[in-house]
Amino acid sequence: MKNDEKHISSYSSLVIVLVILLFLTTISVLVTGFHLGAFTVAVALIIASVKVYIVLTQFMHLRFENLFLRLAVAGVFVMFALITIGTFIDYFFR
């Protein structure tokens, strides 16, 4: 975050984010009732990733940061995606 700037999110926007997170948590619980086979983990990870994105951008103020820091954080997720792909090359072709 730029040192000379402060960003205060409004209560209403924080509450909306909270509601969205709770909604997604409910979805991730309900979805376990469906038999999605090999995609069970993928669906859980997609929902979790959306939640992480919201927390990072809204609660952790990443949307106010400079491009370098945003790219660094994005790089972590790219790394995570690649590791997941590497693991599932085993599972899908076993």
Next chain:
Amino acid sequence: MGNEPEVSYLEYQGRHKGIWSWLLSTDHKRIGLLYLYAVVFFFFVAATLGLLMRIELIAPGRTIMEPQTYNGLFTIHGIIMIFVIVIPGLAAVFGNFFLPILIGARDVAFPKLNLFSWYLYMTGAFLGVASQFLGSGPPDTGWTFYVPYSVESGTSVIWALTAAFILGFSSILTGLNFIVTIHRMRAPGMKWMRMPLFPWALYATAWIQVLATPIIGITLLMVIAERVLNIGFFDPALGGDPVLFQHLFWIYSHPAVYIMILPAMGVVTEIFPTFSQKPVFGYGAIVISSLAIAFVGYFVWGHHMFTSGMSYYARWFFSFLTFIVAIPSAIKVFNWISTMYGGSIDLKPPLLYAISFIFLFLIGGFTGLVLGSLATNVQTHDTAFVVAHFHYIIFGGMGFSFFAAIHYWFPKMYGRMYNNKVANIAWGFNFVGFNLLYFPHFIIGIQGMPRRAYDYLPQFQTGHVLSTIGAFILITGLILMVINLMVAARRGAKAPANPWHGVTLEWMIPSPPPHENFDEIPEITTQPYFFGSKDKNKE
């Protein structure tokens, strides 16, 4: 800079006195020494366990211990060596001590967090040792904690898992501290491509520490949860998958090899220019290769699992990437040798150890290609060949680099010179002992000697006898080396500020360094290995 008499960090009296001035110090140099003493202590604990294993294996059948004791010994030997010494060793000791100095800073970004990391480290280390005595007997799973055995073993596996988990936290915090320090605290004028190569190596390492270590933390917790709560992560009977454990374990534990080897490479990269009195060859290539090793190193974990029942395409994928990661490592070797080429070589103990590092690392690296190939891996998997390979990489690489580092920076750290002749003799013992200890494992491994075996067929005895003789030679050299350094720390001749005629920032300040490193933060105007005006840097 550094011309006025100043109180060194060793004599500095802050708020606390005596032992508390060490145990509560947030000075990165003192914390570095705290790590050093802990690493040396635990190293000799684990080395003693290794020596006992070698004595047991000098002849087939029972020699000095029962099979279960042997299983406990190789497990705790591995846990201490890997999690307490090899992974944190170079970064925690020399990274803490020299990273701020090398980038022209007064301390790391978060000094209190740094001290907290040391306490976490000590807690984890003692818990690891205590797991030998707590609960229902020493853990016997090996340091890899493979399921299903680690879930079923009736020994104190949970204590050892908890120890590794805590040690992982310490590693993450140290990595985080180093990343922020390097980003935010470099001296004015020290652009990225003016930063010395040991900090570059620490930077690449720190990213692995931060990104990979949480994975092992979660994995170890999952094993604990499976043992305690019967949750089926890895047990097929509960809907789990034992191969998933191997994936998760090696997703961390292979990058962990780079956590320990990248700082080792960084150390020798500092030593070659100094003892050749010429700039490092291919600065940019070394930087890029460090980052490339850190990145590609994430994606080769599957080569530990070729015989696990992993899919054909996954084996192909990981074998291919394993060969790719050899390229940046080879670039570095080329750069080190080219740095020495045509230089004014001064064969002092640090350089002896650094050259030994190249020799041993090459043997470890080339035999790694044997293990990275799908066809030959099947023949050598879980044999003594693997034991030889990883000891050449880990001990020959990280260990000899650690010895190079301590001999290189000792005059700066303690302000005293050690006895060169004794250091050279100790090096001879270490080099000969190391090779005699581990090289026979390549041969008996190819002949079929399994790893972690308590007993063996008589045809392997010659190799085991040679190996045990090597262990005694090596331990002699290690004791000689430590005694030489301990004597020097107390009674050695006073060290000048720049005994090796180095040109990086640590050699521009007094030996030992003052409490806050620099009177004034230096302004950096040149490349880090600029020997063009080396005469003015000499004493």
